[in-house]
Amino acid sequence: MANLLQEEGRTDDVIALCKRTLSLDERNAQAYTLLGEVYANRKEPAAALPYFEKSVEMQPKLTRNRLNLAGALIEVGQYGRAESLLNEIVREHPRFPFAHFNLGLLYDEQRRLEEAKTAYAAEVAAYPEHFKARFNLGKVMFQLGDRAGSLAQMREVVRLAPEQPEGYLFLARGLLQESAPIEQVQAVVEKGLSLARAPDQKALGWLLMADVYNRKRQPEKMNEALRNAGSYAPAPAH
Template identity: 30%
Template structure:
């Protein structure tokens, strides 16, 4: 089989989900021609998927010997270097890719994430704007995007994107739009978020149906507001709480909560469709068992979706009040969280909700793919500076993080 045929066969195997055959075909192609840059790049991409980053870096370098002006390969190399924690080298390769191809949206976006994780918000948020070309979540609107124009007497529509947590994190900027003189602020969001969006005190209209949209003077996506307001780590609008809860929701959930001891909410899994879910979610509810060695704690499950079923059969070893299946939207979740002493969760929207409500929250972070907003180092967050604590993984993995959380829980329960 010729080298081009081998590359095509590898692509077909990859599309069919057979990574073993795809890898073998690419290695066969390289054996025929050691200078086959395409095969080296494609093989490196497969190696990255399987977590073999050192070997991936080697093949990217071999590809670049033949194609040194390839922005795509340099960007791929940067991604592998980033996974290895070689952030300075990764940054250099992203910048090289952008010099070769200034409008390379994926490289610009990934460089933005890398810089934001390092706390370089000025440059990071500028590159982060490239996400609109990467994801293309919405079409062009019949009125202009807001680029910093005078808002006095004007109306502005806020669009949400990415996950629920992004919306909750960035809705704090609505207060700054009001300070700029915005006369009317609307937000288009998922119905599940609508109840908490109505509690900001700064949003006039919450739109959950696209056909209900009307003309505004301007529009902007919520995650673009940090860039528009030239946010730095020191200038984050961190006036917490900035979300509230409706009293009738509080009353509806109060009878279902424990009367004695510390009330601790738990969320151990995030969105299963998230690219990094296998790293950021706890394997199984049973893995949290060490937390039950701490006396005086009333655990409450805030876990929505199918994952709450993992509690079944664990009632004696890990007794927990299961509320997840009864939660209709974030208004319900907020009403429960507002009545807790603490939320312990993985990196998911509940962390942002607890933070925005001013409720103590401990976030258990993954070993790989830590989101930029939690930065690379430290145990606190400038986005929620007072009541949030970050538990980072070390060589012990999830068992180590859970053990650290158990010890911290024992400290506050004693």
């Protein structure tokens, strides 16, 4: 029942049902896991953490539970515990889905870019269709100065996930750095913008368009693009 409610997006109902279940059976490991997953999906890692802790305590051999816990630990900044847990997982199960990916996230958060690159590359080697791992690998390569490697990954992201805007936008960024033909770059940016939904994606897209118009010596369009980018920027904190 709880799984069905979760699939339907009725997260408040899932929480209520799981808590009611635990009031009757405090050893119900599935209820703890579901509660953790619901809070994690709602971007509330601090709320998810105690439930993932409990699910690991009750079922310590389940790798998925440990991976969930590691993800929550990363989100709340408990990097040492998360790293120990993830290293344990990859030693036991080198190809476990998302294990190397989460290690990459952990290293990325700490600006340990070479280690992040290695972790993301391991995830991509095990799961070549994992576009998020490729995307993050491409971003890290760009930061490390490997522009050709980054472009190759972003092209593959676009191939694997043509409906996702981020591949196009970051591919365009790399193409601008490489002074690719400006019409080619503009087409890639426009495709990314047409797919963008999140404000940060739209802001990046318009900043890239401003760069395109600047290189095409079209100042009025450049200024309009900058205004559009600014309209999606977060409001300053008071």
